[in-house]
Amino acid sequence: MSTPLNHRPHSLNDSPFTFCPGCSHGIIVQLVTSVIDEMGIGGDTVCVGCVGCGGYLPWFMNTDTICSLHGRAPANATGIKRIQPDKVVFTYQGDGDLASIGTAEIVHAAHRGEKITTIFVNNTTYGMTGGQMAPTTLVGQKTTTSPYGRDAAHCGKPIRVCEMLSAIDGAAFLERVAVDSPANVRKAKKAIRRAFECQLQGKGFALVEVLAACPTNWGMTPVEAVGRIRSEMIPYYPLGNFRDFE
């Protein structure tokens, strides 16, 4: 008799994922829901979606969940957490969502020390709308709205969200991870767990930035895309912890 080595996390329902083959969103959702299962908090968790490819998460969740508008997930989460302080509230946001249209909301949620957890998926592009330039797009990276490559003189250098939020006292936990290798996936899971513990212990705002692949809009195979995380993203977006709690 064979024993399955892995099973679908209980915090996911039966809906099939909508992600492209090789997309990192699938791995990250799997990590987040596994952590929720392992911590036994699914029955008290409220997931706040975003707008972007990760925005379908509410359709996959087997916990309480709500859709939010583009960039506004931290504000929704604030409203939920302030009414139900004993619930575990997390947002799941892309880089266009969090680092462009939603910069004010994420900065102020961190600044207030909002006791929520944010999973921030940085794939250096607007995946859902067809691969346009994001604030996180690397210098020189060609996208559908930077066809000659991102020009730093024209639109600035990519935003490093963890570094930016490090300047904010209310941010109690900040870590950047990647999902390019089994070793890094394990580290990512540990960081996600710590970000939920931060909330459970009432320490303040917690965010995990996950460097992720969008093979479809990068025009790469899944293997090439994972290679790009390593060769191009990690050098600009250094992995590691930026803020931790006791």
Place this chain on the structure above:
Amino acid sequence: MAKVLMKGNEAMAEAAIQAGCQAFFGYPITPQSEIPEYFSRELPPRGGLFLQAESEMAAMNMVMGASAAGGRVMTSTSGPGFCLKLEALAAMTLTRLPAVIVVVMRSGPAFGTMKAAQEDYRMCGNGGYRVVTMAPSDVQEAAAMVYEAFDIADQYRNPVVILADGMIGQMMGSVDFDRMPPRRENLPAKDWALRGSDSRGGKAQAILFPVGTAHYIEKNIAETELYPALIANETRVESIGVEDADIVLAAYGTASRMCRAAMETLKGELKLGLIRPKTLWPFPYEAFEAVNPKCKAIICPEINIMGQMIDDVKIAAAGRWPVSHVGDSRTDFLTPDAIVEKVRQVWKEVNA
């Protein structure tokens, strides 16, 4: 509680607290700032939450989250901030999340003029939704409408907008909190609220933007069930002397107060009637059926240019009477004198 003298903005905030408002999320803007100020002072000691958001947009999205979590919640703003709230308002109508939004209208953007205006009548975001929109014309009524709005929002699971103006918000008036509308009985339980699946024996609850066919189903339910019920049950209007009027004035809020002053001035000169919608949506079209068939004209005074409510008045008049606008002039906003002058001019024209 005996009658007290209060600013309109403060009376609306107090009425909300008495109606059981648990949380307020807002952002400063004249002429509504006394509302967040009052909540910040009064709500925390009375067990509620006040949070100043980083923007009107964030405030409205906090309201959305707090409502989804089952709270009785409110926000307030003026026109420039209302623009920023509209995307979330549209989303809340589609996901059927109740809340109360007070809009204390002014003219002008970030600078220019803070004076009262009636310029947000047509304001709505994407999605083709409707929300009950109440228009108070004095401090007592402003408080009563806010008080009742929470029950209306919860009964139908649809946001309610209070469209006041700078004059209503800033004026002092007497208000008697013993004279609030009765609290509605048997409001539906918020069993849809996000309180964790453990609160439902393990069953997860999702508040989703409906996709595909579900989107059209939701919109069709609104069109065929929700909106007809709101039109049938929540339309409010005050009519004065329309049955034998020579000319009927149709106005809401502060413009309707100016109409009363104009009617006083023209007493003995000609018979004026007044139709004052207390709900702008649902609009009280029926009230125009009582107008004297021999009435010569309808005039629609509004604190704006061109007129906004006038479109609904024309629909109600259905070509039976000429309908004309009087509003802001080159020097100031609408005045009672401008209404008097307009009435005399129209009367001359229709009798020429």
